[in-house]
Amino acid sequence: MALSDSSSGGLRAAAAMTVLGCSAGVTALLAGFPSAGGQAVRYVLAAALLLPLAHRAGGPRPRLDRREVLLLLALAAVGLYAFNLLMVTALRHTEPAVVGSVLGCAPLLMGVVGPLLERRRPQARLLLAGVAVVAGAAVTQGFGSGDPVGLVCAVGTLLCEVGFSLLAVPLLPRLGAVRVSAYATALAVPMFAVTALVLDGRAALRLPSGAELFALLYLGAVLTCGAFLLWYGALGRLGAERAGLFAGLVPVSAALSGAVLGAGVPHPATLAGSALVGLGVGVGLTGPDPRMRGRQSAYAAG
Incomplete structure (x- = not known):
């Protein structure tokens, strides 16, 4: 039996955010690798996989x-x-x-900004669901300390994460998830390459160790290709505000994957936060798609 758009989109969003959350341990393997150079390699690998797929995309x-x-x-x-x-x-x-808690605000921010960009009013049910997801993510992630520079950069990271989704929304209906992912990753390569040369010069790249090579392949193929395609596929099916709720799964999957890999039994706060995130996502996916309500109103007015 074919899945509905909500079910299919939910599965894609959950898978994408789970892959992202589980990537924290893999990213740590690149702690000693040139940062900008490593990102350039990551996106070169991703573009090499995605561009042929975009060329073969239907239509x-x-x-x-x-x-x-x-x-x-x-x-x-x-x-x-x-x-x-x-x-x-x-x-x-x-x-x-601190960074995780700030990024955990993404569902609420997308629930407000997403509909406003489409000239719709934010839906109270989805805002309440976003509050539950943000609270659950904060409980799961915990809190920490840092200086003002770190906090400002964390907020900037949050805005960029929201932009990653909202800037893609108007592109997806005509280009599709594969082309949007392929073109964006290809455009990111020269940005990182120039930065690597400016910051590190000849030291921008070096031969990776075995662990670093594994991390680069994972980030390029699994995270960038796989998660991008899943996430943009979910955005097209769910819309920004409902898909954004799944961002709360990132700290949950990061914490649970750490436990599986030997970090110990999950803390009770992790389980409580996970339950809150699940509640928020469940509430958000129930009821009609708010985008359809806007379209129906437009048809009625016409």
């Missing part, structure tokens, strides 16, 4: 107009380039828990 290949080119450039610059640089800077100035 005629659409010719990009000026607006779409600008949106793709903004998506690569904000959602990929700036996000990663701000994340690295934030983690140098504050504890990971």
